[in-house]
Amino acid sequence: MTDASVQVPPGERTGGGGGDGVPLLELRDIAKHFAGVTALSGASLTLYPGQVMGLVGNNGAGKSTLVRIVSGVQEPDEGSLLWNGERVRLRNPRQARALGIDTVYQELALADDLDATANIFLNREIGWGVGPLRINNNKRMRREAVELFERFGIQVQASGADVRSMSGGQRQSIAIARALLGGSKLLLLDEPTAALGVKESGHVEDLVLRLRSHQVGILIVSHSVEQLLKLCDRLCVLRHGQMVGVFDRADLTAQDVVSLIVGANA
Numbered sequence: 001m002t003d004a005s006v007q008v009p010p011g012e013r014t015g016g017g018g019g020d021g022v023p024l025l026e027l028r029d030i031a032k033h034f035a036g037v038t039a040l041s042g043a044s045l046t047l048y049p050g051q052v053m054g055l056v057g058n059n060g061a062g063k064s065t066l067v068r069i070v071s072g073v074q075e076p077d078e079g080s081l082l083w084n085g086e087r088v089r090l091r092n093p094r095q096a097r098a099l100g101i102d103t104v105y106q107e108l109a110l111a112d113d114l115d116a117t118a119n120i121f122l123n124r125e126i127g128w129g130v131g132p133l134r135i136n137n138n139k140r141m142r143r144e145a146v147e148l149f150e151r152f153g154i155q156v157q158a159s160g161a162d163v164r165s166m167s168g169g170q171r172q173s174i175a176i177a178r179a180l181l182g183g184s185k186l187l188l189l190d191e192p193t194a195a196l197g198v199k200e201s202g203h204v205e206d207l208v209l210r211l212r213s214h215q216v217g218i219l220i221v222s223h224s225v226e227q228l229l230k231l232c233d234r235l236c237v238l239r240h241g242q243m244v245g246v247f248d249r250a251d252l253t254a255q256d257v258v259s260l261i262v263g264a265n266a
């Protein structure tokens, strides 16, 4: 099943927002239940490299459940997941990461007392030797971090300052940079700017647009209609665990998005 076959009320349109060839990610009729609660049902979408897909819906709509399924944290009860056209089973986040699927959560796992470079290379340090005899090549890691920051327009001091002292937007950018260094092809962002101020959110938004121009696919959960309209090519709308449809950004006004979320125009 593709987006086009998702059942939507008259007047609501599904997908088709660009993308040629084989999608990076395809979800077919995904469902997840928890002890009688349907957290997610009928979720079908396609996402191409260089596309930003917004995931919207009220609290409890199933957005994080969908993110957890694509990131390998939870397995779906029904449906299938295709990566570059091939059916895959993601049993854990490690398997997802090996494919190039990375997730940046609101509660970031950064090491506060290390600088940006050390955080980016945490547990995958470049150096020589093994175990206690291991020597890190700090100079090379620093150089690669600086290059990465320049390429993606990340405004963070690569070395010297602990990330503890950095702003929310900078910390978020470091977490995203960490994923990019691992060769991320699809980035899942679950409310990346919920706790950030206007300026910091702007930095993260700029970064998302830059990633998109580097052909990274992005699935972003946000409650900000303004942000979604600014960043997304398409919006996937969920309501009470049911998938409503996938819509082209170009066809939507802010009022349309609000109506789709609450179901007012059904």
Ligand SMILES: Nc1ncnc2c1ncn2[C@@H]1O[C@H](COP(=O)(O)OP(=O)(O)OP(=O)(O)O)[C@@H](O)[C@H]1O
Residues within 6 Å of the ligand: 034, 037, 038, 039, 040, 057, 058, 059, 060, 061, 062, 063, 064, 065, 066, 241
């Ligand atoms: N592990 C779980 N056990 C039981 N119920 C769960 C579990 N995870 C999610 N649910 C339920 O599934 C539904 C969807 O939850 P989910 O976290 O996906 O919502 P959401 O759209 O991300 O909401 P929010 O905007 O509040 O973050 C909710 O009713 C939630 O209570």
Ligand SMILES: [Mg+2]
Residues within 6 Å of the ligand: 063, 064, 065
């Ligand atoms: Mg959530």
